[in-house]
Amino acid sequence: MNQRPFLSLSRRQVVRGLLASTAFGVARLAAGCSSSGDTADDAAKDAASTGGDDLVVGFIYVGPKDDYGYNQSHAIGAAAMAKIPGIKIVEEANVPETNAVQETMRSMIELDGAKILFPTSFGYFDPHILQLAEEFPEVQFFHCGSVYDEKVHPSNVGSYFGYIDEAQYIAGIVAGETTKTDKLGFIAAKPIPQVLRNINSFTLGARSVNPKATVQVIFTGDWSLPVKESEATNSMADQSIDVVTCHVDSPKVIMETAEKRGIYCSGYHTDQAPLAPKGYLTGAEWDWSSVYTQYAKDLLGGKTLMDGGIPHLLRGGFSDRFCTLSAYGPAVSEKVQADANAVKEKLIANEMAIYQGEIKDNTGKVQIPSDKKYDQKAIELEQMDWLVDGVDGKVAG
């Protein structure tokens, strides 16, 4: 046994590993030898990406760009931004919420010359964006969904988010008036504030026109679980729920299952009408195109987060074109449309608040007393941890 010289067993493997990690160098050599034109090409590409007067904007998505949902809504917005002269977009999809996203941001800054970054997933914020923002104070980071706090966050970080619950409120009105069984369903990923707010607004909207309406919530546990989501839709249909909506990353399968079961559905993130031509009532959609176009105009106009030209905390609902409503489907009667539109106009004119006391949660506890009202900007609403009366479901896992 002792005859075996040190490393003899593993020399092959070590050498192999060594080669593995340097072989790319050889590949590069091959590239260099076989076509010098390519390297020139590449250099030209470099120049194009870093040089010129174009403002380079990086977009990062946590999943695939075309998911009929969250990531797609941002990609549509990015595509709208890319059309503006003077803006160049670089994009990367399927970037996990680990230090991989830090490296992606760094690479966009260092290799592509990005001066503006839109890392769109919530989980990118802390710690990843915060760390990079400190390291690159001249680069501006715009993040979707976080709450900017000037006391702790660097000045080159901005946060934006839409009050899409306004659209969910209107969708709730449509659902509440259209339902025949007075039972609505909401399929949600996780009981987090953004999701709970959508559930509550949807429920409040439905119950504002139909006090008998109840909303059953099913949490699937993760952002994209097609089989579970489909199963949830089916079990809701079995419980004679006749309108379902959702807050998951990719609502495609929910809309399709609802259509198959012959019940109504209400979309989320993007327009899903083609998936359910009969049963699609309406949907709460993001309007990132308008938000990103506005950002682009500000940035091209020389405004920055650091000099205060661009607000650190940007929020908006219908009136600021952060969200829109899908076109009403064939099942929505003209009366319902008129009712919904009337409330929508009131929200746009800021004549009413969704969260106007008294509001009780579904355990009977008063969450908003009768003399109080939260307008959409209230930070309390972004920390919601309760479900409103009329919801069947529980927050704690």
Added chain:
Amino acid sequence: MMQMQSWRKTLEFICIPLGAILAALFAFGIFCAFAGGNPFGVYYSIYRAAFGSWSAFQNTLIRASPLMLSALCTILPARLGLVIIGNEGAIVLGGLGAVAVGLAIQGGAPIIVQLGMALGGMAVGGLWIALVGILRHYRAVNETISSLLMNYIAIALLNQLVEGPMRDPSSLNKPSSYPIADVNMLGNLPGMRVHYGLLFGIIACILAYILIQRTTFGFAARMAGGNLRAAKIAGLPVGKLTIAICFLGGACAGLAGMVEVAAVHGRANISLNSNYGYGGVLVAFVARQNPLAAILVSIMLGGILASAGILQRSHGLPDATALVFQGLVFLSILYSDSLYGRFDFFKERAIATSEV
């Protein structure tokens, strides 16, 4: 003659993996050409993004470091002939254990807290995989399948805990545990943006190599792995060996989880589940269960992962292209293992003549 022998053998060891990688690159180039990319541009970009500069290489190292520790979770039990793929579960729970300990003793001196977190992570990860070993030894439960199942269970546990009992109510839209204080975080290696996980990974791989090759424990494990019945007859405590080596493997993966928590995320949440586990299994097999080779293979995989972004950004290829590339490289290298001794050129002529 000995000189001759090693010269040809060495050449074989160089040429075969090199050829495998070149073949994978060639196949990938054709794939890119079909997808509308310029293969040579793609090659150059991959090189540039993974190894082209010190900064790019650090990107590679950052991605490589969790893979080294994760790979050991497969490599060590492989000495006993066990095929364990429960790395993901051990990483996730190791991270959870590290946070639990870190929060419990957060008042202590940073070095104590860090040590506590490391031990906590290693203990939990180790016990998780030791359980696989216990089931294997006492109930003859297939270790590959049980460890696969335990991955799912571990992830469910993580979710249940960080959204329930361990949840920090201020972690609004991404349920997480309470954070580790900044002073208790592991920093980066001096002069680099790579965290200490890289150092831990390299040290652990070297220690594992020594353990396997140079100690009686490693010798006993190898013997038991070679022939279980003979080992039992020789009076080796096979059960204890199984459990101990599974524990050590799991402890390495648990340490990887601790590093993710203490050097990257600062808290435990679902981001701990990010496929370092299965990456580690592949690294282990491509390195042919050799801990030293695992260091280099991890760096190679790190490089592939680091170059994934540039394929999308500079070449307009979809995000799945990087997966195709990874798949091709691994299939090609795994295949290349079967080629040793197949080429006449590398055969030992001296031996051949002496045999005749």
Added chain:
Amino acid sequence: MAEALGWLGVPLGIIAGTLRGSAPFLFVSLGECLTEKSGKINLGLEGTLLMGAMSAYGISYLTGSPWLGVLSAGVAGLLFGFIHGFLSQQPRVNDVAVGIAMIIFGSGLAFFLGKPFIQPSAPQLPTLDLGAWSQSPPVQAALQISPLFLIGVAIAPVMQWFFRSTRWGLLIRAVGDSPDAARAMGVSIYKVRLLSIMAGSFLSGIGGASLSLYYPGSWSERISSGQGLMAVALVIFAKWRPMQCLYASLLFGGAQAIGPALQSVGIDSYYYLFNASPYILTLLIMIITCSPKRTLTGVPGALGRTNESRL
């Protein structure tokens, strides 16, 4: 509108979920059963499942014929099976490792080629409405059964008979149990295994078609959520018996419905653990049924051994 089912909805939901969701498990586990009987393990069926789902959806969309989609899913499975069968039988190459590499390669290829098919809706497979007798829409919906599922159910006993009573079945078992004896009989182990792996992979491809063309009936990159890997575990749960694969698949399909069905009647704690229940259950049953004192009946003797040489 029908009455709400309330608590009755839970068993109905689970039964319906079983009938809807078990087809992918069934096909993949039967495929894996065939593969493992020949002495090799194929973890790559997760990638095959995705590839099958993608190609079925894509071809169904492009040609308008879902059955052509099913066929192409099978063909995609055959090709993947060939790669796995070839690679995993090379000397010194480990089948588990090849399987994991095939998961990466297969899912990468499926995602890459599947990009254009995420947006459009493809024609779905027709269903057999066995619930037409009932007045209750939930029952009607529950009994809308996919012909693929019935085909799968039919394959299970056929495969059982195949292993027990046919020459070819015996051959595969011989190759899986004692390759040396088989070799002495003049059987080409390589060919038998290659064909078994390819046939198994073909079945998994069909399982993918069931995902994208029946239930949940759409193509997205998360469509399988690990069902392919799960089905591999299921084979061991079923002790390599095709009929038990059928029962186990029904159990696992039903288990997917437990979490949502319980929440729909108001039980909404611990849904992560409910969702993990199939895994916990499998592990428990493995612990109970395995024993070091006797070898597991049905376990192919050559499973997990390395390739010494290719003869």
